[in-house]
Amino acid sequence: MDFMLDRIHKAQTLCNAACEKMGRQINIMEVCGTHTVSIFRNGIRSTLPRKLKLLTGPGCPVCVTDQGYIDTVLQLADRDDCLIATYGDMVRVPGRGGSLETKRTKANVKVVLSSEDALQLAKDNPNKIVVFVAVGFETTAPATAVVVKEAAAGSINNFCILSGHKLVVPAMRALLSGKNHNIDAFLCPGHVSVIIGYGAFAEIVEDFGRPCVVAGFEPLQIIEGLGEICQQLSAGKAELKSVYPAVVTEQGNTSAQKIIAECFEPVDGYWRGLGKIEKSTLKLKDKYSRFDGLKRFNITETPGEDTSGCRCGEVLCGLIEPPECGLFGKSCTPQTPVGPCMVSSEGACAAWFKYGQKRKDE
Amino acid sequence: MRTTKNDRILLAHGGGGQLTDELIRHHILPKFKNDTLAELGDSAKLNVDSKSLCFTTDSYVVKPLFFNGGDIGKLAVCGTVNDLAVAGSKPVALALSLIIEEGLEFELLDKILSSVSQAAKQNNVDIVTGDIKTVEAGAADKIFINTAGIGVKLAGADLGFEKIAAGDKIIINGTIGDHGLTIISQREGIKFQSQLQSDCAGVAGLTCELLENTSGANPVRNKTPEASASRLTGISNGVKFMRDPTRGGLAATLNEISKGSGLSIEIREADVPVSPVVQAAADMLGFDVLTIANEGKFIAIVSPESADDCLNICKNHPLGKEASIIGEVIETRDTPTVELITKIGGKRIVQMPYGRELPRIC
Ligand code: SF4
Ligand code: SF4
Numbered sequence: 001m002d003f004m005l006d007r008i009h010k011a012q013t014l015c016n017a018a019c020e021k022m023g024r025q026i027n028i029m030e031v032c033g034t035h036t037v038s039i040f041r042n043g044i045r046s047t048l049p050r051k052l053k054l055l056t057g058p059g060c061p062v063c064v065t066d067q068g069y070i071d072t073v074l075q076l077a078d079r080d081d082c083l084i085a086t087y088g089d090m091v092r093v094p095g096r097g098g099s100l101e102t103k104r105t106k107a108n109v110k111v112v113l114s115s116e117d118a119l120q121l122a123k124d125n126p127n128k129i130v131v132f133v134a135v136g137f138e139t140t141a142p143a144t145a146v147v148v149k150e151a152a153a154g155s156i157n158n159f160c161i162l163s164g165h166k167l168v169v170p171a172m173r174a175l176l177s178g179k180n181h182n183i184d185a186f187l188c189p190g191h192v193s194v195i196i197g198y199g200a201f202a203e204i205v206e207d208f209g210r211p212c213v214v215a216g217f218e219p220l221q222i223i224e225g226l227g228e229i230c231q232q233l234s235a236g237k238a239e240l241k242s243v244y245p246a247v248v249t250e251q252g253n254t255s256a257q258k259i260i261a262e263c264f265e266p267v268d269g270y271w272r273g274l275g276k277i278e279k280s281t282l283k284l285k286d287k288y289s290r291f292d293g294l295k296r297f298n299i300t301e302t303p304g305e306d307t308s309g310c311r312c313g314e315v316l317c318g319l320i321e322p323p324e325c326g327l328f329g330k331s332c333t334p335q336t337p338v339g340p341c342m343v344s345s346e347g348a349c350a351a352w353f354k355y356g357q358k359r360k361d362e
Numbered sequence: 363m364r365t366t367k368n369d370r371i372l373l374a375h376g377g378g379g380q381l382t383d384e385l386i387r388h389h390i391l392p393k394f395k396n397d398t399l400a401e402l403g404d405s406a407k408l409n410v411d412s413k414s415l416c417f418t419t420d421s422y423v424v425k426p427l428f429f430n431g432g433d434i435g436k437l438a439v440c441g442t443v444n445d446l447a448v449a450g451s452k453p454v455a456l457a458l459s460l461i462i463e464e465g466l467e468f469e470l471l472d473k474i475l476s477s478v479s480q481a482a483k484q485n486n487v488d489i490v491t492g493d494i495k496t497v498e499a500g501a502a503d504k505i506f507i508n509t510a511g512i513g514v515k516l517a518g519a520d521l522g523f524e525k526i527a528a529g530d531k532i533i534i535n536g537t538i539g540d541h542g543l544t545i546i547s548q549r550e551g552i553k554f555q556s557q558l559q560s561d562c563a564g565v566a567g568l569t570c571e572l573l574e575n576t577s578g579a580n581p582v583r584n585k586t587p588e589a590s591a592s593r594l595t596g597i598s599n600g601v602k603f604m605r606d607p608t609r610g611g612l613a614a615t616l617n618e619i620s621k622g623s624g625l626s627i628e629i630r631e632a633d634v635p636v637s638p639v640v641q642a643a644a645d646m647l648g649f650d651v652l653t654i655a656n657e658g659k660f661i662a663i664v665s666p667e668s669a670d671d672c673l674n675i676c677k678n679h680p681l682g683k684e685a686s687i688i689g690e691v692i693e694t695r696d697t698p699t700v701e702l703i704t705k706i707g708g709k710r711i712v713q714m715p716y717g718r719e720l721p722r723i724c
Contacts, residue, residue, distance in 0.1 A: 004705075004706070005706075005707065008706050008707065034648075037648065040710065041650060041704075041710070042704045042705070042706055042708050042710070043702065043703075043704045043706075043708025043709045043710035044706070044708050045708070046708045046709045046710065047706065047707060047708045113550055113551065113552070117551075219704065219705070219706045219708070220706065223706065333716070334716055335716070345648045345649075346648060353716070354650075354713060354715075354716065355710060355711075355713065357699075357711045357713055
């Protein structure tokens with residue numbers, strides 16, 4: 001315990017020194033929603049200098065999923081021959097025609113915890129076509145790839161996926177290429193890095209001169225990650241580092257990468273709030289196209305506009321904090337979400353709503 | 363004289379005729395032998411001499427009906443017993459009402475009734491009256507149970523929000539989150555569900571002991587020599603308030619206490635007992651353990667002078683081995699709030715939980 005507090009203290013000293021030296025606000029974006037929640041839950045903001053600002057990034061797949069995709073899912077949910085297999089937090093995301101939760105055809109919607117469960121659902125319901133709502137970053141994409149291969153090998157033809165899988169690095173590039181961003185550095189997500197390897201962030205460091213530090217989700221790692229970033233910033237450096245060395249390697253999990261590459265190819269895709277991002281979305285390769293829900297049902301997705309009044313886009317880019325949105329906590333709450341950031345437990349707005357009440361001395 | 367041999371509940375079992383009579387005589391009465399119930403009168407006559415009674419009711423619709431560490435029957439007894447216990451009373455009698463869906467197997471019903479009877483015995487209460495209704499298939503989910511209970515207020519036990527003062531200590535009798543996470547993991551089919559176990563238990567034995575020994579409450583039952591030896595002299599009004607943190611968990615209960623007393627609360631994360639499996643399950647699902655339901659726990663707000671004695675009494679009881687002083691009541695600066703000092707020394711506000719949480723994606 002003391003040992004931990006010592007390390008925390010050291011990291012805090014680095015943060016304080018950097019803020020003093022730079023004499024301006026330092027903005028660090030935590031890319032992943034799990035970081036956001038951990039930061040709130042552990043009261044990390046209260047231990048940091050005031051001039052260090054943490055921005056919540058686009059790190060929750062639920063939040064960044066485009067409205068067009070949701071609409072496609074809703075459309076398929078209306079068909080009698082389909083069963084929709086989805087992760088729990090997608091159920092409440094509002095599309096143009098309601099959400100999966102408000103569907104009259106709710107019996108067609110099954111919540112699953114894994115892609116395996118979705119495939120099992122197909123095996124158990126041979127008269128229905130099971131559509132797996134495959135969202136997530138590189139963390140969940142390998143699991144989707146595994147079941148697609150399994151379905152192909154076992155000729156399970158009543159199974160298909162709607163791939164909403166997204167890639168983290170292209171989104172970070174898009175953020176930094178935007179005109180009015182104010183991001184000084186990134187705290188990179190541990191579990192995505194386990195798969196892609198911390199080496200994957202090298203291009204951000206090289207092309208944009210922004211420090212990228214990979215950290216796990218324990219509070220100590222987060223604070224040490226922030227300390228490392230501050231040290232770099234005050235020395236005027238930008239480097240790639242991992243403070244999660246036990247778990248994250250430079251290469252990552254090559255077999256997971258292989259299976260992603262075998263089944264998917266990156267294509268341009270739409271992100272909520274960020275718009276179209278080059279080579280940022282995973283699409284099933286042609287040899288697996290019979291498992292591609294879009295092709296199977298002959299659907300062309302139309303990118304959706306965001307719900308009026310919802311400022312998720314700005315939230316996801318770190319331009320505003322959720323309470324600055326006029327709907328926050330008023331018409332938009334976790335029970336009646338207006339935008340996706342309020343839906344997922346790790347969405348920026350939901351995390352602020354649940355944990356963000358300010359203490360009087362903040 | 364049975365006309366047909368049924369192994370399932372029929373609608374007619376609730377019809378008031380012969381089948382109802384059979385159900386009561388063969389399945390209910392043998393399990394709850396006591397004179398009051400055996401009379402089968404329209405209402406139970408109780409002989410209690412006390413000027414002050416506590417009276418409560420609660421309905422149980424838990425799914426799954428059977429879970430690690432308990433079932434709906436045990437829960438229905440313990441839940442109501444605990445409501446009476448934390449009000450400062452000794453539970454004496456319960457009413458048991460069953461709403462049964464047509465088609466329920468007698469085998470299940472008998473299992474549930476056995477555990478009702480066992481839990482009642484353990485908690486020293488009699489089931490003195492009750493009711494049975496049957497409903498058509500689909501109109502209920504197998505079985506719903508309502509229990510109502512009467513407790514005799516311990517003379518001298520003087521509990522209430524208005525008794526709470528700054529400086530008072532907050533005690534919990536053991537680990538949090540066990541019940542809620544057991545139910546959720548079993549419902550969602552999570553891997554390590556078998557290692558989770560609900561804490562479902564009736565705490566009246568322990569609360570009565572606490573009150574008798576530290577609040578100048580009159581003993582209501584014979585004491586063993588050991589118990590008398592540990593009896594403290596000179597402390598009265600040690601226990602000021604008690605509540606069981608069920609739905610909404612510790613977070614909800616502490617917020618209610620803070621609001622009710624107009625005082626703020628500060629708790630230390632490091633002192634809140636959480637079992638490692640529960641923590642792991644909560645992390646995996648993205649839940650905050652502070653918001654997860656408990657069924658065998660209570661919070662006691664006690665005077666600073668009596669805190670150590672109260673803690674010892676808890677620790678010497680089978681249901682309080684892991685009891686801990688988790689924090690203090692403090693003066694309110696502005697609005698009453700509940701604050702958590704996290705393990706890393708950060709601070710955050712513990713908000714009233716909001717609605718139902720969905721498990722996260724990855
Ligand atoms: S759902 Fe997964 S990828 Fe998204 S924020 Fe949570 S942990 Fe990160
Ligand atoms: S508070 Fe609601 S409406 Fe506003 S940005 Fe967040 S999700 Fe969108």
